[in-house]
Amino acid sequence: MNKINDKLRDKGLKITPQRISILEAIYNLNHPTADDIIKYIRQQHSNIATGTVYKVLDTFVKNDLIKKVITDKGVVKYDGLLTNHHHLHSSKSDEIKDYIDEELDHILTAYFKKKKITNFEIEEISLQIKGKFNK
Amino acid sequence: MNKINDKLRDKGLKITPQRISILEAIYNLNHPTADDIIKYIRQQHSNIATGTVYKVLDTFVKNDLIKKVITDKGVVKYDGLLTNHHHLHSSKSDEIKDYIDEELDHILTAYFKKKKITNFEIEEISLQIKGKFNK
DNA sequence: GTATGTGCAAACTTTTTGCACTTCG
DNA sequence: CGAAGTGCAAAAAGTTTGCACATAC
Numbered sequence: 325m326n327k328i329n330d331k332l333r334d335k336g337l338k339i340t341p342q343r344i345s346i347l348e349a350i351y352n353l354n355h356p357t358a359d360d361i362i363k364y365i366r367q368q369h370s371n372i373a374t375g376t377v378y379k380v381l382d383t384f385v386k387n388d389l390i391k392k393v394i395t396d397k398g399v400v401k402y403d404g405l406l407t408n409h410h411h412l413h414s415s416k417s418d419e420i421k422d423y424i425d426e427e428l429d430h431i432l433t434a435y436f437k438k439k440k441i442t443n444f445e446i447e448e449i450s451l452q453i454k455g456k457f458n459k
Numbered sequence: 460m461n462k463i464n465d466k467l468r469d470k471g472l473k474i475t476p477q478r479i480s481i482l483e484a485i486y487n488l489n490h491p492t493a494d495d496i497i498k499y500i501r502q503q504h505s506n507i508a509t510g511t512v513y514k515v516l517d518t519f520v521k522n523d524l525i526k527k528v529i530t531d532k533g534v535v536k537y538d539g540l541l542t543n544h545h546h547l548h549s550s551k552s553d554e555i556k557d558y559i560d561e562e563l564d565h566i567l568t569a570y571f572k573k574k575k576i577t578n579f580e581i582e583e584i585s586l587q588i589k590g591k592f593n594k
Numbered sequence: 595g596t597a598t599g600t601g602c603a604a605a606c607t608t609t610t611t612g613c614a615c616t617t618c619g
Numbered sequence: 620c621g622a623a624g625t626g627c628a629a630a631a632a633g634t635t636t637g638c639a640c641a642t643a644c
Contacts, residue, residue, distance in 0.1 A: 338618055338623060358608080373626040378609060380624085394533045400608085412579050421579075428570065435563060444547050444556075447590040455582040473598060473643055493633080508601045513634060515599090535633085 335387040342372055346380050347404075350390055355401040355420050395420055396454055410451040423453060470522040477507055481515050482539075485525055490536040490555050530555055531589055545586040558588060 328347050332339045345368070349361040356364065358377055365372050381402060384390045391403045396413040401420065410423040432449055463482050467474045480503070484496040491499065493512055500507050516537060519525045526538045531548035536555065545558040567584055 340618070340624065342625070371626095374608095375610080375627070376625050383624095392533075394529050394531070396529070398527075398529045398533060398535055400533055412576065415582055423576065425574075427574075431566065431570065435566065439560075439562075441547065441558065441588070443593045444588075445591045445593060446588055447550055448588075450587050450589070452585050452587055453576070453579075453581055453583075454585070456580045458578045458580065475599065475643075477600070506601095509633095510602070510635075511600050518599095 331389060335389060337383065337387060341370065342376055343380055343384075345370065345372065346377060347384070347389070350402050350404045355393060355403055357399060357401050361402070393420065396452065410453060412457070413452055413454045414457055415454050416456070419457065421457070423451070466524060470524060472518065472522060476505065477511055478515055478519075480505065480507065481512060482519070482524070485537050485539045490528060490538055492534060492536050496537070528555065531587065545588060547592070548587055548589045549592055550589050551591070554592065556592070558586070 328344050329339050331347065332343055337343065345365045346361055349364045350356060353360055353364060358374075358381060361381075362372060362374055362377050365377075381390070381392075385392050385402075388406070391406065393401045393403045393411060395401060395418040396415070397418040399418040401418075403422070405422055407424070408429060410425065410428075412421045412423050414420070428451075436446055436449070463479050464474050466482065467478055472478065480500045481496055484499045485491060488495055488499060493509075493516060496516075497507060497509055497512050500512075516525070516527075519537075520527050523541070526541065528536045528538045528546060530536060530553040531550070532553040534553040536553075538557070540557055542559070543564060545560065545563075547556045547558050549555070563586075571581055571584070
């Protein structure tokens with residue numbers, strides 16, 4: 325079971341209650357902001373300093389445990405999904421949803437394999453699909 | 460010649476020196492931030508209040524005279540290019556460059572014409588291509 | 595003349611920083 | 620024990636707001 329501890333250990337990071345809580349928050353919430361994470365942890369159990377949260381999130385991003393995603397509106401969110409994927413952005417709010425589409429990825433990879441961009445070396449391609457969510 | 464005045468007039472916006480300077484700044488600079496625009500105008504000629512710049516930029520975005528672009532790093536920039544295009548994002552800095560590719564746009568349009576996303580109505584698709592610029 | 599736009603300064607939001615203290619391993 | 624992590628509070632960065640005054644039309 326203790327997957328979270330393993331993830332931290334695998335990256336050579338010290339296992340602290342704060343780090344565990346933050347990772348849990350990211351997995352339980354949907355693309356939370358730093359503030360969402362702080363509120364979640366405080367309502368769950370323990371207190372946590374805002375500075376700590378920002379520092380830990382930075383550490384996690386640098387160690388590829390999570391990804392930083394920026395909303396169409398400029399809001400910074402965090403994503404625990406590491407496999408290649410795109411995002412659906414609400415044109416009204418700053419809500420985002422993961423969009424996984426392997427077929428599309430193949431098309432894009434094939435396309436950019438033959439069509440090079442001059443003076444630019446591609447590392448990662450992500451689609452930002454803006455529109456309306458129909459609930 | 461007086462294209463800038465015409466653009467403002469066409470949108471029913473009052474023509475003021477501040478608005479003209481801001482539009483000029485956006486056309487002369489490459490994806491400037493609000494701060495880049497302020498510095499540019501101040502160094503060129505007249506003074507301008509920061510509040511005014513933010514208000515004018517908002518007005519321009521709402522009236523489709525410019526677009527707001529958010530860097531991979533979360534920096535807010537403004538883009539005077541209105542035709543459909545994508546952006547190349549530097550993985551190191553917050554630099555961005557326009558990327559126009561009609562062939563790619565056709566492929567994407569065709570792809571999403573047949574492949575619908577459930578509970579989501581697409582309004583606009585933009586690629587965020589992250590990588591290295593080779594100067 | 596009047597609706598609209600601008601300047602200014604204060605306030606707000608989000609994030610960063612430095613340093614003493616604490617904890618993990 | 621020592622290196623790494625955390626709490627705290629102050630400050631930085633970027634943006635918004637309200638209101639008196641100025642300007643475009």
